[in-house]
Amino acid sequence: xxxxxxxxxxxxxxxxxxxxxxxxxxxxxxxxxxxxxxxxxxxxxxxxxxxxxxxxxxxxxxxxxxxxxxxxxxxxxxxxxxxxxxxxxxxxxxxxxxxxxxxxxxxxxxxxxxxxxxxxxxxxxxxxxxxxxxxxxxxxxxxxxxxxxxxxxxxxxxxxxxxxxxxxxxxxxxxxxxxxxxxxxxxxxxxxxxxxxxxxxxxxxxxxxxxxxxxxxxxxxxxxxxxxxxxxxxxxxxxxxxxxxxxxxxxxxxxxxxxxxxxxxxxxxxxxxxxxxxxxxxxxxxxxxxxxxxxxxxxxxxxxxxxxxxxxxxxxxxxxxxxxxxxxxxxxxxxxxxxxxxxxxxxxxxxxxxxxxxxxxxxxxxxxxxxxxxxxxxxxxxxxxxxxxxxxxxxxxxxxxxxxxxxxxxxxxxxxxxxxxxxxxxxxxxxxxxxxxxxxxxxx
Numbered sequence: 001x002x003x004x005x006x007x008x009x010x011x012x013x014x015x016x017x018x019x020x021x022x023x024x025x026x027x028x029x030x031x032x033x034x035x036x037x038x039x040x041x042x043x044x045x046x047x048x049x050x051x052x053x054x055x056x057x058x059x060x061x062x063x064x065x066x067x068x069x070x071x072x073x074x075x076x077x078x079x080x081x082x083x084x085x086x087x088x089x090x091x092x093x094x095x096x097x098x099x100x101x102x103x104x105x106x107x108x109x110x111x112x113x114x115x116x117x118x119x120x121x122x123x124x125x126x127x128x129x130x131x132x133x134x135x136x137x138x139x140x141x142x143x144x145x146x147x148x149x150x151x152x153x154x155x156x157x158x159x160x161x162x163x164x165x166x167x168x169x170x171x172x173x174x175x176x177x178x179x180x181x182x183x184x185x186x187x188x189x190x191x192x193x194x195x196x197x198x199x200x201x202x203x204x205x206x207x208x209x210x211x212x213x214x215x216x217x218x219x220x221x222x223x224x225x226x227x228x229x230x231x232x233x234x235x236x237x238x239x240x241x242x243x244x245x246x247x248x249x250x251x252x253x254x255x256x257x258x259x260x261x262x263x264x265x266x267x268x269x270x271x272x273x274x275x276x277x278x279x280x281x282x283x284x285x286x287x288x289x290x291x292x293x294x295x296x297x298x299x300x301x302x303x304x305x306x307x308x309x310x311x312x313x314x315x316x317x318x319x320x321x322x323x324x325x326x327x328x329x330x331x332x333x334x335x336x337x338x339x340x341x342x343x344x345x346x347x348x349x350x351x352x353x354x355x356x357x358x359x360x361x362x363x364x365x366x367x368x369x370x371x372x373x374x375x376x377x378x379x380x381x382x383x384x385x386x387x388x389x390x391x392x393x394x395x396x397x398x399x400x401x402x403x404x405x406x407x408x409x410x411x412x413x414x415x416x417x418x419x420x421x422x423x424x425x426x427x428x429x430x431x432x433x434x435x436x437x438x439x440x441x442x443x444x
Contacts, residue, residue: 002031002032002033002051002052002053003031003032003033003151003152003153003167004029004031004053004153004155006155006165009029009153009155009165010155010157010163010165012029012055012073012078013027013029013155013156013157013163014157015075015078016055016057016078016081016082016157017157017158017159019078019079019082019083020059020082020086020159021086022059022060022061022085022086022089022159023060023061023062024059024060024100024101024158024159024160025057025058025059025060025082025085025158025159026057026058026101026156026157026158026159026162027055027056027057027058027156027157027158028055028056028154028155028156028293029053029054029055029154029155029156030053030054030152030153030154030155031051031052031053031054031152031153032050032051032052032150032151032152032153033049033050033051033052033150033151034049034050034120034148034149034150034151035047035048035049035050035120035122035125035148035149036048036050036125036146036147036148036149037125037126037129037146037147038145038146039129039132039133039143039144039145039146040142040143040144041142041143041144042133042136042137042142042143043133044126044129047122047125047126049122050150052071053071053073054069054070054071055069055070055071055073055078055081056068056069057069057070057081057082057084057085058085059082059085059086059088059089060089060098060101061086061089061090062094063094063095063096063098064089064090064092064093064094064095065089065092065095065098066084066085066086066087066088066089066090066091066092067085067088068081068082068084068085068088069081097317099316099317099320100160101158101159101160101162101295102158102160102162102294102295102296103160103161103162104160104161104162104163105162105164105291105295105296105297106297107164107166107290107291107297108281108282108290108297109166109290110166110167110168110281110287110288110289110290111281111282111284111287112166112167112168112169112193112287112288112289113151113166113167113168113169113193114169114193114194114195116194116195116196117149117151117169117170117171117192117193117194117195118151118169120149120171120195124195125147125149128147128173128198128200129145129147129200131200131201131204132145132173132175132200132201132203132204134201135201135204135205135208136177136204136208139177139208139211139212140179140180140212141177141178141179141180141208141211141212142177142178142179142180143175143176143177143204144175144176144177144178145173145174145175145176145204146172146173146174146175147171147172147173147200148171148172149169149170149171149172149195150169150170150171151167151168151169152167152168152169152170153165153166153167153168154166154289156291156293156295158295162295164291164295166289166290166291168193168289169193169194169195170191170192170193171191171192171193171195171198172189172190172191172417173189173190173191173198173200173203174187174188174189174190174417174419175187175188175189175200175203175204175207176207176377177204177207177208177210177211178211178444179211179212179215181215182444183215183216183217183444184210184211184212184213184214184215184390184444185210185211185214185376185377185378185444186206186207186208186209186210186211186212186213186214186356186377186378187207187210187232187356187357187376187377187378188203188204188206188207189203189232189416189417189419190203190415190416190417191415191416191417191424192415193287207377210356210377210378211377211378213378213380213387213390214377214378214379214380214390214444215390216389216390217379217389217390217391217392217393217444218381218389218390218391218392219391219392219440220381220391220392222394222395222437222438222439222440223436223437224434224435224436224437225351225352225353225434225435225437226349226350226351226352226353226408226431226432226433226434226435227352227353227354227355227431227432227435228342228345228346228349228352228353228354228355228382228429228430228431228432229355229429229430229431229432230342230354230355230356230357230429231413231414231416231425231427231428231429232356232357232416232417232418232427233355233356233357233358233375234335234427234428234429234430235416235417235418235425235427236357236358236359236361236373236418236420237358237361237371237373237398237400237403238335238400238404238425238427239333239418239420239421239423239425240361240363240369240371240400241256241277241369241400241401241404242277242303242333244256244257244366244369245257245277245303245311245312245313246312246313247264247266247312247313247314247318247322247327248314248315248318250263250264250265250312251263251264251318251322254366255366255367256366256367256368256369256399256401257309257312258367264309264312265309266309266310266311266312267308267309267310268308268309269307269308269309270304270307270308270309270401271304271307271401271404271405271407272307272404272405272406272407273306273307274306274307274338274407274410275304275306275307275335275404275407275410276302276304276305276306276335276336277302277303277304277333277334277335277336278300278301278302278303278304278305278330278333278334278336279298279300279301279303279329279330279331279332279333279334280300280301280330280332280334281298281299281300281330281331281332282300283332283334283426285414285415285426286332286334286415286424286425286426287332288330288331288332289331290331292328292329292331294316294328296316296326296328298328298330298331301327301330303330303333311327312327313327313328313329314326314327315328332424332425332426333425333426334413334425334426334427335410335413335425335426335427335428336410336413336428337410337411337412337413337427337428337429338409338410338411338412338428339411339412340409340410340411340412340429341411341412341429342354342411342429344411345409345411345429345431346382346385346386346387347385347386348385348409348431349382349385349431350383350384350385351382351383352381352382352431353379353380353381353382353391353394353435353437354378354379354380354381354382354387355375355379356375356376356377356378356379357375357376357377358373358374358375358376358396359373359374359375359376359377360373360374361373361420364397365399368399368401368402369399369400369401370397370398370399371397371398371399371400372395372396372397372438373395373396374393374394374395374396374441374443375393375394375396375441376393376443376444377444378390379391379392379393379394392440392441392442393440393441393442393443393444394437394438394439394440394441395437395438395439395440395441396435396436396437396438397436397438398435398436403430403432403435406432406433406434406435407430407431407432408431408432408433409430409431410428410429410430410431411428411429411430411431412428412429413426413427413428414426414427414428415427
């Protein structure tokens with residue numbers, strides 16, 4: 001029962017709204033089913049299947065709201081959760097920023113759902129993991145990885161007549177390979193809506209090459225270097241910039257999008273002119289939902305175009321305060337790339353550092369978006385267009401804004417997944433000059 005059709009979801013939600021005695025009522029129904037395999041030391045350690053279905057109801061009297069949830073769906077249980085939400089609302093304080101519910105909206109159908117991904121079996125997951133372990137054993141390495149697939153649906157309805165429904169699929173894979181001595185490490189991660197695009201064998205081969213290639217790492221002096229950031233490394237750092245694209249925090253003087261003297265940076269050239277950042281639910285490599293939980297339609301939105309800030313996210317409340325149109329957060333974030341491969345970027349580099357990924361990133365200064373963190377799982381020195389040798393990991397201190405003003409080249413964008421936020425991005429590899437490495441790290 002975890003994946004309901006549109007008609008099945010609508011039937012349940014209509015009952016919920018029909019039970020309501022509140023001034024306004026909204027309900028969200030969601031479910032997922034899927035499975036996973038976790039492996040370590042070249043052997044499966046756990047595997048399982050999961051199926052969940054839940055309902056959340058929010059009741060509002062004036063500006064007082066209460067929310068209750070349940071995972072039982074007979075009529076008595078549906079009425080019970082509505083009454084509970086109404087009871088909680090009576091005890092809640094007024095929300096000074098409460099916005100009335102939206103009425104009926106029209107939403108385009110998303111392209112997130114792929115039948116072949118929804119049809120993944122435990123055997124298909126096991127086959128994908130077996131290919132990864134095969135690579136690890138052949139390279140005399142030890143693999144630890146995780147694969148998970150899910151099929152999900154979401155539906156919302158409110159007492160103003162709004163209804164939305166969509167369905168999606170995802171499959172995510174990540175693996176770390178290390179040599180038995182623990183002196184070399186490599187990593188790869190992939191995420192797709194379409195399982196037919198997932199190649200665990202090739203991904204693990206890349207990680208294996210980095211694991212064996214990073215043995216005997218040399219220490220070089222910290223300082224400013226030209227770096228080539230693989231898409232995974234770029235995503236880990238740049239997602240901090242994506243989440244800072246918020247008008248309210250900028251207008252209130254709390255972010256890197258705050259303009260000196262007050263206001264925000266919309267219309268200001270902030271980054272290199274080759275940088276364009278946008279969201280698009282219909283991007284075939286990274287599709288997303290066409291609506292959000294508030295019932296707002298999600299369309300293609302350009303946040304930064306040729307280095308100029310074009311849009312910031314405006315909640316409905318903040319948009320009303322500022323007298324502008326709401327701009328909801330996008331379902332994804334994409335940086336337009338070029339045509340170069342990582343190999344091309346390496347060949348064009350006289351001296352520099354190749355970074356596989358970052359780890360343990362922490363904020364230093366939100367006003368400049370300065371962050372610190374560590375390189376991990378394969379860091380290499382480049383000289384005369386070739387990888388010369390592995391180097392010890394660095395701690396870095398860098399801001400994505402400074403970084404994207406020191407841009408030398410963008411490669412071909414590819415889908416990558418951040419295990420910190422569990423979000424996927426479409427991200428190009430980047431060649432950056434004067435990237436700041438502040439100290440060495442002995443960790444592999």
